[in-house]
Amino acid sequence: MAAVVTKPAQAPAPAATPGRRRGSFPVWRWVILLIAAVYFLLPLYAALRFAGLKAFGTVFTSPGFVPALWLSLRLAAVTWVVSMALMIPTTVYVHLRMPAMRRLLESVTILPIVIPPVVLIIGVLQVMPLSLRASVWMLGLEYVILAMPFAYRALDAGLRAIDVKTLTEASNSLGGGLFTTLWRVLLPNLRTAVISATILIVALVLGEFTMASLALKETFPVWIVLFDQLNANISVSASIFALVVTWVFLMLITVAATRQSRRTGGGEVTLFTVAPRETIGNL
Amino acid sequence: MTANETTADATKSAKGVAWAGAAGGEHGGTSVSLRGLTRVFGATRALDEMSLEIAPGELVALLGPSGCGKTTALRIVAGFEFADSGEVLIDGRDVSGIPASRRDMGMVFQSYSLFPNMHALDNVAFGLRMRKVGGADRRKRAAELLDMVGLAPQAGQYPHQLSGGQQQRVALARALAIEPRVLLLDEPLSALDAKVRLQLREQIRTLQQRLGTTTLFVTHDQEEALSMADRVGVMRAGRLEQVADPAELYSRPATAFVAEFVGTMNRLPAELGGAGTVTVLGTTVPAHSGDPLGSGPVDALIRPENLTVKAAEGGNGIVTNRTFLGAVTRVAVRLSGDTEVSVDVSSAVALEMAPGTAVQVGLPVAPVLVTPRSS
Amino acid sequence: MADMTDTVTAPGSHAGPGARRFPFLLRPGSNRARTLARYGGLAPFVAYVLIFLIIPLVAIIKYAFVDPKTNAFTWSNIDIAVHGSYLHGFEQSLELSLIASVIPGVFGLLIAYAIFTARGRGAAWLRQTVITASGVFANFGGVPLAFLFIASFGSVALVTGWLSDIGLNIYSWGFSLYTMSGVALVYMYFQIPLMILIMLPALEGLRPAWREAAENLGARSWDYWRHVGGPVLLPSFMSCVMLLFGSALAAYATAEALTSGTIPLTSIQIGSFLNGNVIAGQQNVGYALSLGMVVIIAILMTCYVLFQRRASKWLR
DSSP states (O other): OTTSOOOOOOOOOSSOOOSOOTTOSOHHHHHHHHHHHHHHHHHHHHHHHHHOTTHHHHGGGSTTHHHHHHHHHHHHHHHHHHHHHHHHHHHHHHHHHOGGGHHHHHHHHHHHHHSOHHHHHHHHHHHSOHHHHHSSHHHHHHHHHHHHHHHHHHHHHHHHHTTHHHHHHHHHHTTOOHHHIIIIIIHHHTHHHHHHHHHHHHHHHHHBOHHHHHTTOOOHHHHHHHHHTTOHHHHHHHHHHHHHHHHHHHHHHHHHHHHHHHHTTOOOOOOOOOOOSSOBTBO | OGGGOOHHHHHOOSHHHHHHHHHHHHHSOOOEEEEEEEEEETTEEEEEEEEEEEOTTOEEEEEOOTTSSHHHHHHHHHTSSOOSEEEEEETTEEOTTSOGGGSOEEEEOSSOOSOTTSOHHHHHHHHHHHTTOOHHHHHHHHHHHHHHTTOGGGTTOOGGGSOHHHHHHHHHHHHHHTOOSEEEEESTTTTSOHHHHHHHHHHHHHHHHHHTOEEEEEESOHHHHHHHOSEEEEEETTEEEEEEOHHHHHHSOSSHHHHHHSSOOEEEEEEEOSTTEEEETTEEEEEEOSSOOOSSOEEEEEOGGGOEEEEOTTOSEEEEEEEEOSSEEEEEEEETTSOEEEEEEEHHHHTTOOTTOEEEEEOOSOOEEEEEOOO | OOOOOOOOOOSSOOOOTTOOOOGGGSOOSOHHHHHHHHHHTTHHHHHHHIIIIIHHHHHHHHHHTBOTTTOOBOSHHHHHHTSHHHHHHHHHHHHHHHHHHHHHHHHHHHHHHHHHSOOSTTHHHHHHHHHHHHHHHTTBOHHHHHHHHHHHHSTTSHHHHHHHHTTOOGGGGTOOTTSHHHHHHHHHHHHHHHHHHHHHHHHHTSOHHHHHHHHHTTOOHHHHIIIIIHHHHHHHHHHHHHHHHHHHHHOOHHHHHHHTTSSOOHHHHHHHHHTTOOOTTOTTHHHHHHHHHHHHHHHHHHHHHHHHHHHHHHHO
């Protein structure tokens, strides 16, 4: 029965390419990366050339540097404490008890990326009681909102990598209560996630400009911009310095975390998080 | 979901018969030849001069533990990896230079290889589309194939709507749609439930025999290999230790590794005698060996069903456990030298051998496999 | 595999020592009580988001409709916000965001794919460096970023100089850092890294088995991307572009630093309300503008969620 269509003959190609890996030399890959490298590194180089390396030294003694930095660090601490206290239990809880909510949680936590801080601060200033508004802590509490996208992402990624349910049930069956499980079982396994969230919270706070300046608080990034009006070289140097230091720091953490994970049988670790938007001097 | 997957589904298609004729007739079967394949990754030899001949229409299983090189060999045949040396011949022609997309082989992967953005019919028709078969024709052909694997009603469903077993059947249909010269299966059943696995085993074997497609099948499950294949090649560390049909593999394993990998084996201390004999449990029997023996102590490898046991005061062992297997019971005995052995004996007899009973374990006079003692 | 010695398990299994349970997991009683208890665990989070995010947003919505002098309901704020220079601001913002999301979206995807599929020695190092750099550069913006580009692409800057040395006078072609395209160029500095970071998990969902299966069935690279890879990645790509769009729309200080108001952009216009640069009687227009942004973002987020849902169906 000729129900089957005859298949066209598939003769193997006579010109046999010697058995080398096909696609082993992906030229396009290096072209793209080269263009990217040029685009990202060239402006840095140009700015450094302009500002001069000497400017790096004088940053630390400039007036207002210390109080501004100190303020930012305190804000970072507040943001971190509140973020972790809020997000860790919530994320663990959702993973354990309400996995269906994860999608919703992810969408909610991504809101701060698309909501302009300008918009947020204009609403906040309208609503917050005067006492809170006058203190510096209000900013820290709002930074928790800004930090949510990547705090959640980092923790979520960390929780997905370990089997939360099984670990919790195991701990439970051996007699561990809620707190013990969280503290002794889950947190140690979430170390990398917490560290990467911490670094990025610090980077966020040390870089957040918009809300701080519109709320009239002189944090470190605000100071950089104000100072810039007096001495461009120094502020640019400060910013580039902060950039490089953060980068090196993150690399070290990643390498250390990968080494540790390889020792315990895991794989490569990357700081996979959603970064906050433009921060230093901005947003 | 799995309740609907029965063997009957696959065999009910009348059109399948016409198919078989067409496929078998067009090719007359394809022979596959692997010659001296070697593949080295840094310090490890994934494949070490591996050679294998597959006759037209044969289903050969490559069996071995993970890391033995079986998947590497398969992927070299498919064209996804390249051997450092050696060649792959299809019908006598070297295919090493031909890219994977033109080798005319159908491959079924371990899991989740169906294209998620297409429903079952389009998945099956994909290969035909690549071969520029017209829309109506390829859809008709794809429908026939889905019918052959018993999934005609699922033609419009997407992979995420199908169970694991159903997905693999679609994957099989997809591989067969292009009427490949060779069918390659990379542990296709490993990710499935036990029950589904058994059903699919039969379906694959039935289809393969009906179509007469030369097939290479990779697995780590010895039961799978023994029940499906015409011949089985046991691999270890990149080398083939033995290639034989299942019965021979089981009853006459060539090396200790094969013996212990396939089925259950007892290891008993033995003494080499003269003229190719060995003394085990007080009995002297002819011995053969697949591994070089040297001068050190040796063990004899004997299957549970090839030992005898009977209750006897002052015997050479004590029963430690009994496992009821149906007609036969496996009795675990600790011998006087602290060696543990398992002996299969009829369940009726085993009733008298409660744990703690003194027994005598013996050995009929028959050739045994001997191997150097592992430390 | 060999050696599965079957044994009949000893009868009677032991219970775990003193198994304690989380008290809130074992709430007997009505279904409703139990469901309430379950959702209760989310209470702190919900409360926090409510206070620090939702209420400010609600305030914005409210004050957008309030007349600053009489405190009565009015449409005038909205009316002003959708006409004249503010309307122009919205148009410009949307146009800028479009350019500054699609282009970095494509580039980001290519870079992410390039590092994701890299093999061999140095591949892991490449991945970690690029990902870490992305995490850092996605944060970098504002005045320093503006300065970086003025120093390299400004009218008397380094690169401009190099280019005119070889005969390419880009400024004579109408290029300027202070136009829409210039600002978009600067935005890409943080948009591309953001894209890399949010696109990577989607790439992880592309199974190599699909590529190999396609190849095995006769598809070449182009066929694979056209029939399988492209369609599967598209929803994730679109959802990421949505995020980039929102991010570009929200940007403030970089635009401010570059343009100082020469290009009207909604975010800057809102900022000026906080600085007190307002016409009397129009103090609440800032809220109306913010409301406009919130509406746009709501639409964006809806698209994002829809695309994500489609993506996860295929990539999970």
